[in-house]
Amino acid sequence: MYKLIEFLRRTYVVLxxxxxQAIALYVYSGSTSYTRAKILSQTAGLTGGVQGLIADVKSxxxxxxxxxxxxxRVAELENELDIYRQQEAAAELAAVTLxxxxxxxxxxxxxxxxxxxxxxxNSINSPRNYITLNKGTAQGIxxxxxxxxxxxxxxxxxxxxxxxxxxxxxMLNVDFRNSGKLEGxxxxxxxxxxxxxxxxxxxxELPDYAQPSVGEExxxxxxxxxxxxxxxxxxGYVESFTKGRNQxxxxxxxxxxxxxxxxxxxxxxxxxxxxxxxxLEQSVKQTEKK
Amino acid sequence: MRRYLSxxxxxxxxxxxxxxxxxxISLGIYFHPLVYVAFIILLPLKFNHGGVVVLSALMGLIMDxxxxxxxxxxxxxxxxxxxxxxxVKFICxxxxxxxxPIPMINRVTPKRLLLYIVAMVAVHSGVYFLLESLSVMHLLxxxxxxxxxxxxxxxxxxxxxxxFIDKIMVKL
Numbered sequence: 001m002y003k004l005i006e007f008l009r010r011t012y013v014v015l016x017x018x019x020x021q022a023i024a025l026y027v028y029s030g031s032t033s034y035t036r037a038k039i040l041s042q043t044a045g046l047t048g049g050v051q052g053l054i055a056d057v058k059s060x061x062x063x064x065x066x067x068x069x070x071x072x073r074v075a076e077l078e079n080e081l082d083i084y085r086q087q088e089a090a091a092e093l094a095a096v097t098l099x100x101x102x103x104x105x106x107x108x109x110x111x112x113x114x115x116x117x118x119x120x121x122n123s124i125n126s127p128r129n130y131i132t133l134n135k136g137t138a139q140g141i142x143x144x145x146x147x148x149x150x151x152x153x154x155x156x157x158x159x160x161x162x163x164x165x166x167x168x169x170x171m172l173n174v175d176f177r178n179s180g181k182l183e184g185x186x187x188x189x190x191x192x193x194x195x196x197x198x199x200x201x202x203x204x205e206l207p208d209y210a211q212p213s214v215g216e217e218x219x220x221x222x223x224x225x226x227x228x229x230x231x232x233x234x235x236g237y238v239e240s241f242t243k244g245r246n247q248x249x250x251x252x253x254x255x256x257x258x259x260x261x262x263x264x265x266x267x268x269x270x271x272x273x274x275x276x277x278x279x280l281e282q283s284v285k286q287t288e289k290k
Numbered sequence: 291m292r293r294y295l296s297x298x299x300x301x302x303x304x305x306x307x308x309x310x311x312x313x314x315i316s317l318g319i320y321f322h323p324l325v326y327v328a329f330i331i332l333l334p335l336k337f338n339h340g341g342v343v344v345l346s347a348l349m350g351l352i353m354d355x356x357x358x359x360x361x362x363x364x365x366x367x368x369x370x371x372x373x374x375x376x377x378v379k380f381i382c383x384x385x386x387x388x389x390x391p392i393p394m395i396n397r398v399t400p401k402r403l404l405l406y407i408v409a410m411v412a413v414h415s416g417v418y419f420l421l422e423s424l425s426v427m428h429l430l431x432x433x434x435x436x437x438x439x440x441x442x443x444x445x446x447x448x449x450x451x452x453x454f455i456d457k458i459m460v461k462l
Contacts, residue, residue, distance in 0.1 A: 013343060017368060020343065028359075028361030121314065
């Protein structure tokens with residue numbers, strides 16, 4: 001007994017160190033992007049206040065460029081609105097001669113809803129970066145909402161929310177998964193980040209029929225259900241491309257349209273059918289496995 | 291009492307600096323200085339080894355909770371805390387401050403102090419970046435990250451250490 005106590009007295013630091021390391025290693029190796037985002041969203045209540053103040057100061061110095069972006073976006077939306085106005089006028093004209101049934105004239109159900117939030121914490125210095133937003137479940141933000149910049153460039157999607165904060169999985173995270181396509185082409189490739197260069201991502205396995213060219217615009221495919229299929233969410237521009245390993249696909253290096261180092265306000269897109277569609281897809285996959 | 295308060299203050303200040311300043315600098319993947327190791331570096335040289343490991347784990351845990359790293363900071367900082375007495379003995383042992391009756395960090399020569407800081411930052415940042423990338427494919431990037439971020443961290447840790455020694459320790 002005395003020898004055991006003496007042994008423990010002499011080696012307790014090593015044992016303590018090994019125990020702490022084992023626990024930490026177990027937790028770290030078992031953690032996923034979701035668990036990390038969950039921790040961040042829960043502790044954002046502690047750090048969010050000061051992060052918000054820092055964001056205020058940063059935002060103040062970036063006001064002019066933000067205004068420019070917003071003004072450009074307003075102009076784009078005005079253009080789109082004008083198209084709808086013309087369509088509405090044409091529909092009214094048609095109504096003079098056509099009698100629509102009650103069902104047809106009923107207002108269509110909106111599948112997507114939009115909200116704006118502020119980035120209060122953001123990093124680009126890690127292979128697994130996250131963005132914290134100043135809105136959470138109390139403000140109607142939920143996981144699996146698409147996130148874009150005010151000028152329509154892809155940022156990522158929300159993965160965890162607390163009452164007043166949300167954590168976004170940005171493109172600059174090695175666990176980010178989405179698909180992209182070239183402008184005017186429906187063939188899709190997998191968008192992945194290599195964890196190193198914060199201004200480029202790769203669009204892998206793009207079928208070689210797509211024929212990319214340098215400078216061509218790359219958009220989100222819309223197949224991930226985070227964004228409307230017809231919404232043009234810009235990812236970036238083709239910088240270079242090489243044949244993939246199987247020689248039938250291209251690996252395309254894409255220069256990002258989003259400047260992740262200067263994010264301030266972002267637009268969130270909620271797909272009201274997201275859960276229904278993804279659950280249906282999951283159930284089909286599970287049935288196929290059986 | 292003032293001694294304890296100064297170390298509690300140091301603990302809080304380096305945590306805040308890391309979370310609110312250094313983690314928010316968006317200059318790319320190679321620029322991620324981990325300066326909060328300054329607290330472990332500045333603990334008294336003859337501080338109880340078990341105590342250093344526990345304080346390292348505590349600080350790592352708080353960092354993990356604030357940055358969502360799920361154990362990575364505990365792994366890196368506890369390793370630095372565990373090897374600290376060996377590094378202190380190796381760098382400050384022979385003919386150094388450890389041969390004095392009460393070894394104080396403010397009596398360590400600038401050259402040895404810098405060497406001590408470099409060694410501690412290398413251990414801490416090395417474990418952190420290697421475990422964070424967990425990829426042999428990006429080993430070169432990880433090493434470059436370690437060199438660039440490590441050099442920047444050494445610079446800022448040196449400033450924190452000098453400020454603590456010159457402005458706080460002299461008043462204790």
